[in-house]
């Protein structure tokens with residue numbers, strides 16, 4: 565069974581953001597398997613590197629999207645991204661010092677953060693967009 569399973573409850577925009585989340589989940593699973601089977605430092609290191617790069621790219625994209633749609637909860641949302649990036653960098657640094665167990669901690673951190681963050685913060689973007697659609701629809705029928 566996969567370590568982190570994608571579900572429709574994680575849907576946000578039916579587009580790029582969901583696509584990013586799916587890729588991140590896939591990579592978290594990959595990292596988890598690599599550490600579980602005692603994968604070599606090389607494969608773990610490479611997976612970790614891709615995962616961190618994609619996470620940072622995704623965060624940037626999501627923040628640009630929030631700006632585009634004038635999302636009111638952007639500040640609070642970005643603060644959670646900052647908290648996460650800080651702990652990610654901290655673990656990445658520790659991993660760089662040679663500890664393979666850090667990679668296992670990272671897959672847990674990424675999975676827990678991503679699933680909670682999507683449900684708590686990213687999902688609110690979806691709710692906001694739905695509200696906007698409703699407002700537009702209401703305005704049109706008036």
Ligand SMILES: [Fe+2]
Pocket residue numbers: 626641645681685686
């Ligand atoms: Fe987010």
Ligand SMILES: [Fe+2]
Pocket residue numbers: 581585622626682686
């Ligand atoms: Fe996200």
